[in-house]
Amino acid sequence: SSKYVLSQMHPMWQEPLAIPGGDRQSPIDIVVRKSLFDPQLKPLVPAYDPQTCQQIWNNGYSFLVEYDDTTDKSTLKGGPLEDQFRLCQFHFHWGESNAWGSEHTVDRKLFPAELHIVHWNTEKYDLFEEAVMEDNGLAVIGVFLKIGKRHEGLQKLVDALPAVRHKDSVVDFERFDPACLLPSNINDYWTYHGSLTTPPLTEAVTWIVMKQHIEVSHDQLAVFRSLLFTSAEEEVQKGMVNNFRVQQPLRGRTVRSSFS
Numbered sequence: 106s107s108k109y110v111l112s113q114m115h116p117m118w119q120e121p122l123a124i125p126g127g128d129r130q131s132p133i134d135i136v137v138r139k140s141l142f143d144p145q146l147k148p149l150v151p152a153y154d155p156q157t158c159q160q161i162w163n164n165g166y167s168f169l170v171e172y173d174d175t176t177d178k179s180t181l182k183g184g185p186l187e188d189q190f191r192l193c194q195f196h197f198h199w200g201e202s203n204a205w206g207s208e209h210t211v212d213r214k215l216f217p218a219e220l221h222i223v224h225w226n227t228e229k230y231d232l233f234e235e236a237v238m239e240d241n242g243l244a245v246i247g248v249f250l251k252i253g254k255r256h257e258g259l260q261k262l263v264d265a266l267p268a269v270r271h272k273d274s275v276v277d278f279e280r281f282d283p284a285c286l287l288p289s290n291i292n293d294y295w296t297y298h299g300s301l302t303t304p305p306l307t308e309a310v311t312w313i314v315m316k317q318h319i320e321v322s323h324d325q326l327a328v329f330r331s332l333l334f335t336s337a338e339e340e341v342q343k344g345m346v347n348n349f350r351v352q353q354p355l356r357g358r359t360v361r362s363s364f365s
């Protein structure tokens with residue numbers, strides 16, 4: 106584990122003084138021995154159609170790979186979820202060094218990066234914008250990244266990143282199946298009720314954090330760090346690194362595990 110003082114970080118946005126609700130914020134530290142095995146948790150059922158992949162967008166926080174979420178072609182159900190959810194985007198959070206970068210931690214262990222696959226509840230809501238305001242509106246799968254062998258499936262995405270170097274740049278991106286970024290075992294996960302980790306920080310998320318990480322190479326992660334927070338017009342260019350939120354108080358919440 107890496108004991109680093111990150112106090113001199115330059116947060117990309119100011120933590121608001123008052124947070125909506127504020128007692129189920131994300132990310133959190135997952136204390137493994139305090140998580141509760143729930144035998145009623147079902148296997149997760151992601152069903153993604155790569156044809157719904159549309160574009161990559163640098164939004165000034167991260168880069169989002171966005172999917173057409175106007176039909177039920179790419180869905181997530183099962184696990185802790187009662188309803189069917191629709192894939193809308195995935196993105197990552199990472200550090201300036203391999204010593205930190207993830208948003209969630211496991212027994213305080215930091216990972217160099219974390220993938221978030223974002224879905225919204227299409228049984229209860231008609232638009233993402235509605236779902237993002239409701240307590241069971243979103244489901245986000247979190248996957249930790251470790252530095253190791255090159256991830257062949259990720260390379261197609263890495264090769265496209267120079268085209269979205271600056272904030273607000275967008276490039277077409279087709280036929281990418283996010284399932285290739287999931288670990289081989291998706292039956293072992295932790296789940297808890299939390300929030301978005303960037304504004305609007307709304308407490309709408311059922312988090313599903315995979316126990317098994319995926320591996321990417323040092324060079325692949327280095328390309329993430331070549332992106333910029335700033336748009337092409339700005340004089341001072343800022344490297345897109347450390348785009349993670351610090352851990353938030355658990356406030357009495359229980360983290361359930363799908364494995365004992």
Ligand SMILES: NS(=O)(=O)c1ccc(NC(=O)NCCCCO)cc1
Nearest residue numbers: 193221223233234245300301302303
């Ligand atoms: N880091 S996180 O908690 O996974 C997260 C996910 C989605 C968002 N917001 C988001 O996707 N807004 C885009 C709305 C586009 C509507 O289609 C913010 C943070």
Ligand SMILES: [Zn+2]
Nearest residue numbers: 196198221302
């Ligand atoms: Zn995220």
